[in-house]
Amino acid sequence: MTSSSHARSYRIAVIPGDGTGPEVTAEGLKVLAAAAAKEGFKYELTHFDYGGDRYLRTGEVLPAGAVDELRTFDCIFLGAIGHPDVAPGILEKGLLLELRFQLDQYINLRPVKLFPGVETPLRDKGPDDIDFVVVRENTEDLYCGVGGFLKKNTPDEVAMQSAVYTRKGCERCIRWAFDYTRQRNSKKKMLTLVAKTNVLTYGHDLWWRTFQEVAKVYPDIKADYNHVDACCMWMVKNPEYYDVIVTTNMFGDIITDLAGILQGGMGVAAGGNINPQGVSMFEPMGGSAPKYTGQNVINPIAAINAIGMLLEQIGEKSAAARVSKAIQQVTGTKMKSQAAGKMGFSTTQVGDLVAAAL
Ligand code: IPM
Ligand code: MN
Numbered sequence: 001m002t003s004s005s006h007a008r009s010y011r012i013a014v015i016p017g018d019g020t021g022p023e024v025t026a027e028g029l030k031v032l033a034a035a036a037a038k039e040g041f042k043y044e045l046t047h048f049d050y051g052g053d054r055y056l057r058t059g060e061v062l063p064a065g066a067v068d069e070l071r072t073f074d075c076i077f078l079g080a081i082g083h084p085d086v087a088p089g090i091l092e093k094g095l096l097l098e099l100r101f102q103l104d105q106y107i108n109l110r111p112v113k114l115f116p117g118v119e120t121p122l123r124d125k126g127p128d129d130i131d132f133v134v135v136r137e138n139t140e141d142l143y144c145g146v147g148g149f150l151k152k153n154t155p156d157e158v159a160m161q162s163a164v165y166t167r168k169g170c171e172r173c174i175r176w177a178f179d180y181t182r183q184r185n186s187k188k189k190m191l192t193l194v195a196k197t198n199v200l201t202y203g204h205d206l207w208w209r210t211f212q213e214v215a216k217v218y219p220d221i222k223a224d225y226n227h228v229d230a231c232c233m234w235m236v237k238n239p240e241y242y243d244v245i246v247t248t249n250m251f252g253d254i255i256t257d258l259a260g261i262l263q264g265g266m267g268v269a270a271g272g273n274i275n276p277q278g279v280s281m282f283e284p285m286g287g288s289a290p291k292y293t294g295q296n297v298i299n300p301i302a303a304i305n306a307i308g309m310l311l312e313q314i315g316e317k318s319a320a321a322r323v324s325k326a327i328q329q330v331t332g333t334k335m336k337s338q339a340a341g342k343m344g345f346s347t348t349q350v351g352d353l354v355a356a357a358l
Helices: 020-041 052-058 066-070 091-103 167-183 203-215 228-237 249-263 302-316 317-333 347-358
Strands: 007-017 043-047 076-079 107-113 131-137 141-150 160-165 190-195 223-227 245-247 270-274 280-284
Touching: 007 020, 007 141, 007 302, 020 043, 020 076, 020 317, 020 347, 043 203, 043 223, 043 228, 043 347, 052 167, 052 228, 066 091, 076 302, 091 141, 107 167, 131 167, 141 249, 141 347, 160 347, 167 245, 190 249, 223 228, 223 249, 245 249, 249 347, 270 302, 302 347, 317 347
Parallel strands: 007 043, 007 076, 076 280, 131 245, 190 223, 190 245
Antiparallel strands: 107 131, 107 270, 141 160, 270 280
16 A cells, blocks of 8 residues: 655546446546545546456456455455346456455445534435434455355245354454444444344354454443344434444445445435455445446436545545545535436536635
8 A cells, every 4th residue: 555655646446337327437536536636646547448348248247356356456446337128246356345355445434424504304304314324244244255056946946145253354344343343433432243143143153252252352432232123223223322333234235224324315325345455446426327328317426425535544534535625515505306317417517616625
């Protein structure tokens, strides 16, 4: 990872991907360019055409050597994957999960912050109430692809899909989450483990024991626990309760969509796939939204938000803060809505507004 020195310079891999991915990626890069000009760092972009169209053309999702090439960059900016003509699972497993696993991006970081002016479905809740972070383990659990069929396509068919949890895998995630909670700018200083220890008495018992043990090293952080079902309830009823949540891969996937809608939806939510010692990848959470493709109506705020996270990760903290402030100015004083086609501005105009607000 490049650190700040006299000539800060970064090599960034860009995978615009499918559908509206390229449109939102372009706005993210527009804001990156403006931030670099303000903050005086340099960067070099390399675009990769991985995604559904390339797969349909060549029959491969990631060509040989792709992962090793991506490994040489400082970070990756991903637009979206998902193509209406490609069966579910092929691009998700072949690209997104493959990169998460191969690059050992063991943290999936999902900030959940309601920006000013953004509508939440929660009545009576505002930006002061919805401001927490989910740290999702990103390499284990049901996502490992361990399983199989027996007697497939017969009346006696058996399908198995196993959740894999390792001591190393949960411990490194829990430690990272405690560190993150410690340095996060919040008064609560509370880390909530979200799991299901009352039913998953092996896998989540490992998480529970590891969490208790690691918590001893962080006496300044309140170590809290919620079952995942209760967490869903509290997240809707009292989102202000949460500071940082640490959770397993599958539960993390589900609760971050719930959290995403509380912060204004998929036009806003961004995530980071982080390898603290390696190459991290940042993405808007919206998906490829095929029906809006090419219309200049999709919301680029999530992609711009992902650029903010990327800047934070590479150490350009002041640029990251600038991006976050500019987004909040645009959502708070300019945009009519965060929904595609209802923003009051086009995709490119929203990018222009954020760039100008830097
Ligand atoms: C996410 C997405 C992915 C996941 C899919 C596309 C494989 O939903 O990043 O949350 O399940 O992790
Ligand atoms: Mn998801």
